[in-house]
Amino acid sequence: MVEGCVQCSCCARLWVAVALIGFLGGCGSGSTSANYKSARLEGEVTLDGKPLDDGAIQFVPQDQQAPPVTVPILKGRYVASKVGLGKVTVMLSGATAERPAVVSSSYTPPPSVTIPARYKNGFPIEVKEDTADQNFAMSSK
Numbered sequence: 001m002v003e004g005c006v007q008c009s010c011c012a013r014l015w016v017a018v019a020l021i022g023f024l025g026g027c028g029s030g031s032t033s034a035n036y037k038s039a040r041l042e043g044e045v046t047l048d049g050k051p052l053d054d055g056a057i058q059f060v061p062q063d064q065q066a067p068p069v070t071v072p073i074l075k076g077r078y079v080a081s082k083v084g085l086g087k088v089t090v091m092l093s094g095a096t097a098e099r100p101a102v103v104s105s106s107y108t109p110p111p112s113v114t115i116p117a118r119y120k121n122g123f124p125i126e127v128k129e130d131t132a133d134q135n136f137a138m139s140s141k
Contacts, residue, residue, distance in 0.1 A: 036066040038082040039127050043135040045092065047115070051076020054095035055115070057136070060122070062087040085129060089122040092136065116140055 041059070045052045055073040059080060066084025073092075094115045119138050127134075 037085045037129065038066060039085060039129055039131050040079070040081050041083050041127065041131060041134045042077070042079040043133050044076050045073050045078060045136045045138070046076060047094075047138045048140050049137075052092075052094055052138075056093050056095075058091045058093075059083045059127070060089045060091070062089060062124075083127055085127050088125055088127050090125055090136070091122045092119040092138065114140070 045055065045057065052073050053075060056070055057073055057078050057080065058068060058070040060068045061084035063084070063086055065086075066082070069080050069083050071078050071080045092115055116138060119136075125134070
């Protein structure tokens with residue numbers, strides 16, 4: 001009987017230890033903080049004055065307190081919530097048209113969009129609390 005109680009006591013301590021480790025594991029300080037200050041950005045993305053039909057825009061905070069945010073560009077517009085404040089690197093990409101599996105003689109591929117490297121590789125902006133409209137006018141020249 002005493003031996004059984006010792007085993008139960010060990011099991012209880014083990015479960016408490018496992019629960020405590022699980023609880024504390026969620027409280028670690030990772031590279032991003034859930035309580036970072038952010039702004040909602042929206043705007044137009046153009047290439048040589050024409051709206052970019054499809055693509056993506058990524059905002060990467062340089063201080064790493066906030067996570068990167070990637071959103072689609074649809075018909076030249078984007079909306080990004082919870083972009084971290086401060087210095088942010090912006091990277092733009094355009095959608096590439098995929099060639100269909102079966103091509104007929106009348107098939108005309110859609111024009112491909114080539115984003116200049118200086119926009120794909122990233123450029124800095126400053127995001128402030130009052131920043132809402134943020135347009136990006138790209139030039140291929």
